Amino acid sequence: MKIKLSKKCPTCLRDFQWRKKWTKNWENVIYCSERCRRRRRNQKIIMNNSPT
Template sequence: MSGKTLPTKDCVVCGRTITWRKKWERDWDEVRYCSDGCRRRAKSSASAVDAELETTMRALLDARGRSKTICPSEVARAVGGEGWQELMEPARAAARRLVVAGEAEITQGGKVVDPSTAKGPIRVRKT
């Protein structure tokens, strides 16, 4: 595959981009997770929380309107209550999944950014 652009796909749990690796040559079609952590999260009860985060994010985005943004912390607070801090990374992952589904985009400083590589504070808006 040298000299060519490597194929990519999105992690089904966190939405990060997975880039093809030589060790996955035989089973690239079965690769679904970017890490062991995402594989464990998919098999745990956390997937119910992930679904709730996505639903809440969609509801907040709908209520806010097309050109307005929300912060993942708003979603984490709405779902997690007092323990919302633990849900910050799962809320960011929910935002990445919505980007992959074409329902949202992630911005920083008002500009759309790649959700797989965004570091620091992000905002989410409806597409």
């Protein structure tokens, strides 16, 4: 079983490295930080292109 030590954050699109605090839940880590996690969640899709 191989564990990747770096992932790409879908919010800021940066690669982030494994951290000690993620030892137990690295598989579930998606975002590089809590900040990105919230940001992703709060993202709104604005649709101003409604056809007339």
